[in-house]
Amino acid sequence: xxxxxxxxxxxxxxxxxxxxxxxxxxxxxxxxxxxxxxxxxxxxxxxxxxxxxxxxxxxxxxxxxxxxxxxxxxxxxxxxxxxxxxxxxxxxxxxxxxxxxxxxxxxxxxxxxxxxxxxxxxxxxxxxxxxxxxxxxxxxxxxxxxxxxxxxxxxxxxxxxxxxxxxxxxxxxxxxxxxxxxxxxxxxxxxxxxxxxxxx
Numbered sequence: 001x002x003x004x005x006x007x008x009x010x011x012x013x014x015x016x017x018x019x020x021x022x023x024x025x026x027x028x029x030x031x032x033x034x035x036x037x038x039x040x041x042x043x044x045x046x047x048x049x050x051x052x053x054x055x056x057x058x059x060x061x062x063x064x065x066x067x068x069x070x071x072x073x074x075x076x077x078x079x080x081x082x083x084x085x086x087x088x089x090x091x092x093x094x095x096x097x098x099x100x101x102x103x104x105x106x107x108x109x110x111x112x113x114x115x116x117x118x119x120x121x122x123x124x125x126x127x128x129x130x131x132x133x134x135x136x137x138x139x140x141x142x143x144x145x146x147x148x149x150x151x152x153x154x155x156x157x158x159x160x161x162x163x164x165x166x167x168x169x170x171x172x173x174x175x176x177x178x179x180x181x182x183x184x185x186x187x188x189x190x191x192x193x194x195x196x197x198x199x200x
Contacts, residue, residue: 004108004141008038011106015039021068023184024101027191036108037116040143045101045150045183047071047176049079051092064094070177073169080157094157098176100148100183104131106141113142119197120146123190148186150179 001009012032020028021044031037049065052058065071065079080094107113113130120128127147134140154172157163164172 003135004106007106007141008032011038011040023068024103024187027103027187027194030191030194031103031105036112038106040104040106042103043099043101044068044187045180046099047173047180048097048099049076049094050097051094053092055093062092070180071173073166073173076169076173077166080162091159093155096152096154096156096172096176098150098152098179100127100150100179101125101146101187103146105144105146107144108141110142113144115197116144116146119193120144120190123193124148124186125190146190148183150183152176152179 015028015032020042023044024042028039028042031039045068047065047067047070048063050061050063052061064082065076067075076096105116107116110130110133117128117130125146125148127149129145130142131145132143134142152172152175155163156169156172
């Protein structure tokens with residue numbers, strides 16, 4: 001068994017235990033059914049509320065709410081309210097994030113990586129790129145990151161004080177939900193284009 005095959009076996013075992021978002025499961029299955037690829041991480045896109053001490057303090061960030069679907073103003077306000085009522089410190093910045101689908105795919109070689117990258121970009125994932133190249137002489141791998149342009153990071157409060165009105169939350173959520181839906185449409189296109197490639 002090559003190093004690539006050993007890494008794939010471990011990754012598939014982790015996936016079996018952890019599972020995947022329903023909307024991206026078909027893509028993951030299609031990629032992992034090929035001997036030349038395997039997924040190492042994935043998300044179908046999400047809207048997130050987080051609290052963090054300051055920008056860049058990712059390790060200290062605490063999730064207040066997380067949705068892989070469209071979200072309402074009432075859900076966002078309830079998540080913020082629950083954070084306060086649960087006795088969690090109000091110190092820190094509260095941000096609302098809308099994040100595009102993302103996949104990390106290990107490829108057997110550079111040519112396979114370039115082929116996958118081409119399909120991803122043609123499907124609308126314009127920010128996709130080769131993320132890492134390791135030990136190709138020893139059957140290592142090339143990692144492709146598949147990601148789109150739909151992303152929004154908006155500060156909405158700090159230290160328990162909201163910066164914006166409910167009307168503005170409605171506005172940013174309409175944009176966040178729109179971006180989320182666009183990302184999910186691109187997933188469908190990517191699945192279709194992967195299917196065409198497999199038939200070719």
